[in-house]
Amino acid sequence: MPGKADHALPGPEAVTTGKGGSVFRLGHDRRATYCLTLPLAAVGALASLALRLGSGNAFDEIALPALVVLILGLWVLACTRRASVQFIDRVLLVGAWAFLLGRIGFILFASGVTNRAELIAATAPWLPLLLMAHSWGLGERRALRLSLAALATTGLLTVVYALNGQALPEPDAQASTHTGMLNTLIQMLLAGAVTVMGQRAVLRHMRDQASGSRTWLATRGADQDPLTGLPNRMALEKLLIGLTARRPSGLAVAVLSLDFLERVQHERGEAFTERLTAHVARTLSATVRDQDVVGRLSHTEFALLLRVPDDRAARAACERLRVRVASLPLDGVLPTISVGVTVWAQHLDGQDMLEDAARALRQAQDDGHNRVQLAGKLRTLPTDLDDSDVNDVEEAAAV
Structure with a gap:
């Protein structure tokens, strides 16, 4: 009769505990997941593009089609097994971060954007979501480095926007919008920082559990009652x-x-x-x-x-x-x-x-x-x- 230490252990492919390895790395399941979800992501991006075509958002009109092409290309590579899951992970993350940070920069600094507050509010939730995605496809060290780089870049954009707003005299309405934008950006950064800290705590907890599990796996057999x-x-x-x-x-x-x-x-x-x-x-x-x-x-x-x-x-x-x-x-x-x-x-x-x-x-x-x-x-x-x-x-x- 196996004890709880037996049946509760993760399988050998479910978790890796080294700080350079992902705790969610499941090669076959991940590829199948990509084959199912990447087309849905492409449809979502196309729907977003269709809804925003009349808004005059020049960034989305260019970047969203490029993102759709990237997603569909990765979908083909995943389903035809022409690329490794790790390659798909990294290209997808780089493409997503390039789109997100580019969109934030466009909203903050491009001329002629009339609905900045609305656009930045719609963009803000994606920062913590992308930060959480790092633990899915990257090792702990690489995930932390990329998360810190993304937060630092977003923080730099926020600082430049704040300084730019202070340097230019603005009417009261524009000053209020500028203050609201800064508030949204600061909250977005705080949410991202909390996400990274929580991610680290979860990974550490899982690594400790997996380490104990691996020790028990090594003792099974001769050391089993x-x-x-x-x-x-x-x-x-x-x-x-x-x-x-x-x-x-x-x-x-x-x-x-x-x-x-x-x-x-x-x-x-x-x-x-x-x-x-x-x-x-x-x-x-x-x-x-x-x-x-x-x-x-x-x-x-x-x-x-x-x-x-x-x-x-x-x-x-x-x-x-x-x-x-x-x-x-x-x-x-x-x-x-x-x-x-x-x-x-x-x-x-x-x-x-x-x-x-x-x-x-x-x-x-x-x-x-x-x-x-x-x-x-x-x-x-x-x-x-x-x-x-x-x-x-x-x-x-x-x-």
């Missing part, structure tokens, strides 16, 4: 070494023990005990988040590796597991678990964290079993939570 399909102790220790070496802050380790398993084995036999252990393993795997890792440490113990903002969230996550296990009986037997959990705080290494969590587990067992003990703390979470308390715990554990 045969009964539960979960990582065994050796696999967990390898993973802990990598996690503590890369980014220990926010890392939590929990050791979970099945209560009174020897008594159950004496009463129901070894075969049932193994079924119960596998049942609890399935429950744990189905309850934790996709990025968390559950493994089996020994005959009676499991371990959980997770990222949390603080010790309160770590306790809440473990309490959620305890409540969930205790709510799913097997053949009339209601399993319970005791949990010891520790959060990284000047530990020597991952092994030190495991030992700290194990000490907390022994304290939870000494206090009566079926409870959660935070390492270094005397208090435990109560075992008689009502439904509203459980909901609060689950919401906190989902952080």
Whole structure:
């Protein structure tokens, strides 16, 4: 029975984690997507051209047909496999940015444009959209460089427009329009900057998840528990070494023990005990988040590796597991678990964290079993939570 760390992992082509690689690079699917979407983009550009032919916008009358020709050419290359997906990515992005920045420059500085505010407002949403497109087709470093270059170019155009407006005396109506244009441009730049920062945070999060997934993939087989399909102790220790070496802050380790398993084995036999252990393993795997890792440490113990903002969230996550296990009986037997959990705080290494969590587990067992003990703390979470308390715990554990 594969654990959650197994079935939740991305496929080998779904994500690359190096900072120079795209996290969305799917060659065959991307080509098929281009074959479907590029004609729609060309139709959209033609529709925009048809709607604006009477507006006197000289830039659109020239640039939109050129953009349509570029899109259709890339569509032919994609469907006939005459060019790589990476080539199509880059040419499409260069063409789109040339059109967008050229249009912004035309709106700001060309003479005879009467509806500048309307045109710049219609153009503004495309800046963050194009910035988001970078992570689709480029590696992280290249995407960041291109995003910063695009924002810098847009910022330069904004500064020149602001200085140009200050240098020329304008009537009140024109001054108001100029101020409105500057406000729109500044908001557009702020939206673009927030997009880039959010993009970076998402890529970093995905890279951390993929790195952990790749580590677990490397440990499968010999380091997999045969009964539960979960990582065994050796696999967990390898993973802990990598996690503590890369980014220990926010890392939590929990050791979970099945209560009174020897008594159950004496009463129901070894075969049932193994079924119960596998049942609890399935429950744990189905309850934790996709990025968390559950493994089996020994005959009676499991371990959980997770990222949390603080010790309160770590306790809440473990309490959620305890409540969930205790709510799913097997053949009339209601399993319970005791949990010891520790959060990284000047530990020597991952092994030190495991030992700290194990000490907390022994304290939870000494206090009566079926409870959660935070390492270094005397208090435990109560075992008689009502439904509203459980909901609060689950919401906190989902952080």
